[in-house]
Structures are given as C-alpha cells and as structure tokens.
Amino acid sequence: MAEISLVDTRNALDPASPLAVRGLTVSYGEKPALFSLDATFPAGAMSAIVGPNGAGKSTFLKAALGLIPRVSGEVQVFGRDVDRVRDRIAYVPQRASVDWDFPTTAIDVVLMGLYGQIGLWRRISGQYKARARACLDRVGMGEFADRQIGQLSGGQQQRVFLARALAQEADLFLLDEPFAGVDAATERAIIDVLKSLQAEGRSIVAVHHDLSTVPDYFDHVMLVNLRRIAEGPVRQVFTAAALSETYGGRLGATQIDTLILQGA
C-alpha cells in the first residue's frame, strides 16, 4: 500500500504521473476558485476528485487542460507540458455544457474524437467510421449511431460522450461528472468501460459527486474545497475527518459514518 504523498514543493513534479500539478491557483474575477493546489495522480489508477458544489472540481480539470487561464501554478501531463501531449488526453466535458439540440448524430459526435487523427481536410474513410462504430458498441450505443443526439436520453448522451473519448485512444481520461443525471444502467455501463480502460493500463481522473460510490469505483481520491484537503489512496484518505473538513457542516456525522463503513 502506498502512503499518503506529502508533496515536497521543492522537488520537481513526478514525471511518471499522468497528471501532476503544483501551486495551481485559478480565479474568476476577484473570486478565487482554486488556491495553491498540489496533486499527483498515479498512473494506471482510477482517481476521483471530490468536494462540495463550487469547490473548484471542474475548474481543476479545465485549468489543468489549459481551457481556462490560471493565475499561477505548474501542470505536467506524463511529465511534459500539456500542449505537447494533447493527443494522449481524452476530455469528457460536463454533459450540460453543450447544446444537445445541435444538428448532428451520435456517430458524428464520436467521429469528432477522431478529428485529431483524420485532420482538417482528409475524407473520413470507412476505416474511421468502423472505429467510431466500435466505440459506440463498446458503450452499448451501437444501435443509436444515426440518431440525432437530442433524441437520446441523458444517460445515452453521456455514453456518446464517453464513446468519443474512447475514439481518441488516449492514455489519460479526464471526465467531468460522468455520472451526473444518468440512469443506473448507464452508470453501470460507464464504470465497466472505465474499469476496462484501467485494465488496459490507462489512467482515469473523474470529477465525482456521489460520495457513496467513491470506495467502490475509485482507487485514489483528491478531496478539494478551494484548496486540496487531502489526496491519496481511497482507503487512507477517505476518512470521516477529511470529509467533514472538505464539506464543513454540510454533511451530518451519521452520513459520514455510513460512507466510511461502506468503504471499509
């Protein structure tokens, strides 16, 4: 069992980590969103980012990817600058962040995950279409390939997003609330796919809101509320003390006890 890592800020970021940040600070206007956050996610693990609403979980992913500007801090993906390894990262944004009324089909969305490989102008050959279809099959959405995306349920839309990430054949998967507002069958399907990705040696980092499933789904967890409260293996870090510090008074003592019992 690994120990809880205490990041020594004098040392370089761990080059073996698929995602390591140090001193990450982000603000929206004058309001700080993340303050001097350190994190080192282990390779080949399923990692969760957990914290209350507005704690900066999504902001962390966006800032790590360079989608929003950061005030300060260092980010490394596989030991390199994120701009140099974008082809190894698959990002699944929050489902609610896009307009599902957009005139496009499920298979078309998955093909967007292949744009990086196909390029701007090359024709989309049958080989790419077959790959996109295989990705849809893997999330159980094969039969909906030609459906307009607005006609899919929330869970089905989330699976299409995951299929698009699969098409990218990345080594690091960053998912923003992949289980938000999905049905139980979809949650099961998504977790199965993520576990199979992990079995292939890929690393997964997901923003997660359901505390009760953290011990079941994840190996590694970061508790965050503007600052990093704790980070490490779930068994060691996912404690009553850390949770009550993360959520302040928002979680009752009995709730926390139940969670910890489930995890034990």
Place this chain on the structure above:
Amino acid sequence: MGAEFVQFSLTPILIGIFAAIACALPGNFLILRRQALIGDAISHVVLPGIVVAFLVTGTIATGPMLLGAAGAALVAVVLIETVRRLGKIEPGAAMGVVFTALFAGGVLLLEQSDTSSVHLDVEHALMGNLEQLIWLRADGWGSLVDPVALAALPPELPRMAIVAVIIMVLTVLFWRPLKLTSFDEGFARAIGLPVNLIALGLVATAAAAAVAAFDAVGSIIVIAMFICPPAAARLMTNRLSTQVAWSIAFAVLSAVLGYVLAGYGPIWLGAASSVSAAGMVAAVSGVILLLACLFGPARGRVGVAAGGEAP
C-alpha cells in the same frame, strides 16, 4: 424573358442571390452558437462607418466605404467587449446597447451632414438600391459573352459574387473546426484547436459579408439573411451539412421570389407601382421561416426533453 429581363432584372436578382448566400452561410454557425445577434449588430454598425468614410473622403467610392465599415465593425467589437466587462452584463445586452447606439449615431450624422449630392441617405442604408443595379448595356442573353457589355456590369455584381464564393470556400475548408467549436468548445480546446481564432474568423467573415452586401442590398436584407434562411433550414433537418444546403436554397428562393414579387406582385394586385425589393426579399425569408416553423420535419424541439434536466 428577353432583353428587357437581362437589362433590368438579371443583375439585381444575381446580386440579391450572392448577398443572400454570403450572409446565410456564416449565419448557420452564428445561430448554432446562439450568436445570431452578432450579424444584426454588424449590419447596424456599418452605417456610421460608411457615413464617417464619406465625410472624410467626400466620395462614395467602394474602397473608403468598405474601410469605414470595417473600422466601425472593429470599434463595435471593442466597445461590446468593454461594456460587457465593465458593466458585467451578458454579451447579448452589451451588443444591443452598442449597436443601437452606433446605428443611431450614424443616422444623426447622416442627417446633419450634406449628402444631397450623393446617393447616401437613411432609406438607402436600410434598403439598398437593388432596383437600380441594372445592366443598361445589355441587349439580350448574348451580352453575357460580350466583353464590352460585361465591362459595363454594375460593379456590385462581381464584388458580391467574389465575396460569396470566398465565403463558400472558407466554409468548406474550415468545416470541421467550425462544426466542432460550435458544438463543443471545451472539447475543441482540449484537443488543441485555436477556438478563439476560429470564433474571430467566423465573425470577421460575417462582417465581410455584411459590409459587401450592405451597399448593394441594404441592412434589411443582410439582417434577414443572417437569420431567416439558417433558422428555417434548422427546422428542415437534423444534419448540419443538410441544414447548410437548405439555408442556401432558402436564401436563393428569398432573393428570387422577393425580387419578382416586389416588381410584379403589386401590379398583379392592381396597384400602380412596385414595392421595395429589399423589403420584399426580407419578408419572403420571414414567410419561409414561418412555414418551416409550421411544417418543418425537424421542428419538434428535440433537445429540450432529453437535455433539459441539467444537474
């Protein structure tokens, strides 16, 4: 349809078609990005730019007019961004404030300055002068291959045609980035696409279409063509490529039908004279949108049911 048609109707119809296509193409993406108002804003701010250019140069030559319009569009973009940040209000409101203020300023400037010697007035700014873009040197369809007659074409025609073709080529070339950034900006950024540059390019293209079309067809057509054909097209299909094709078809139909109805419609109804072609083209595009709302096969707001339950 002989010599008279070629002389008096062919060139205005063609100019109308090219202007409609040039505006409708970027309009597709503006609408999908919920930025339809940008086309509206641009076509309004063009007016003060043109008036200032006239006051400075004293002519209504094409070059200075286009420069003035482009300058005004730039000023508007900066102002909108400033108002949005300083006032901390949403972009739509900032746009509304800036473009109405600039347009009003343009109207005042126009009324105060002596433009009686040239064809520059509020009516012209709104409705263009489509009916006057005739080809007097033509004496039939044969003129289309007669270099002497072709040299006397109204200059708006080749200008508008070139702009429309350039916009078509750009749309095809940048199809995938346009589509991806319009659908999912966060994902587009994550794979390293220059999202801001693409957004700027789209707005610049819309501005170029508006400026080029403004002089010939006026702001009414420009505003209508940015919005009506793409919005109607969206109701016809759930595929982006098919939507863009429909939008071109609707733009062409509006231009042709609008011009013909404006010229002959009132006479058929027993009235003495024709009505504004620009107004009729815009009105026809509105009717097409209404019909698409009522009968378009993709009109059920499909996204609302499934995407509605945001977390």
